[in-house]
Amino acid sequence: QLQLQESGPGLLKPSETLSLTCTVSGGSISSSSYYWGWIRQPPGKGLEWIGSIYYSGSTYYNPSLKSRVTISVDTSKNQFSLKLNSVTAADTAVYYCARRSGMATIKAFFDYWGQGTLVTVSS
């Protein structure tokens, strides 16, 4: 059974860099059939796609966050990571990592999710 687990600091100060890692177990991140992504959910609000990465390193980012986001992959550790620069209180959210199935954009969906990790930005 595929499992994803987020890890990283839960409390940041404004202007700091958010860094999270997703560890994939029960399957290979190097599979040619999937992308891997980050999605966040502010408290009491809806879901927002942040970005996705392929095992080769190819990335897609939400245009609204693109200037501050970097997603990378480490196939040797079966992990992928998220960095979000210059955080503000508006970046306070539960951050989920997920597997994206459906290689074609027209069909893509997220079928396996991590449990999520709350990141709070506060001075």
Add this chain to the structure above:
Amino acid sequence: QSVLTQPPSVSGAPGQRVTISCTGGSSNIGAGYDVHWYQQVPGTAPKLLIYGNINRPSGVPDRFSGSKSGTSASLAITGLQAEDEADYYCQSYDYSLSGWVFGGGTKLTVL
């Protein structure tokens, strides 16, 4: 403000049928992009409920069904059960935004 519009809340009694709509536009659902649905029990991660407009992953009861027409999609739940009380989100792709988008979510209350 999401480009996919869902009603904030719906409710129904046990055993009843409810539907949740997801209204998009010409740059997402209307452009032919598939619609997918997720169920989120408060405090837990979203769970894939319907993919590719109408398909259920293994383990999802057939009480859940999806449909798509034009610029909208719907999730139907029949034989409502107390355990169905959760938030439901639709998801698709929007080419004008160049990214995957979610609806604002619908809270289902089982009366």
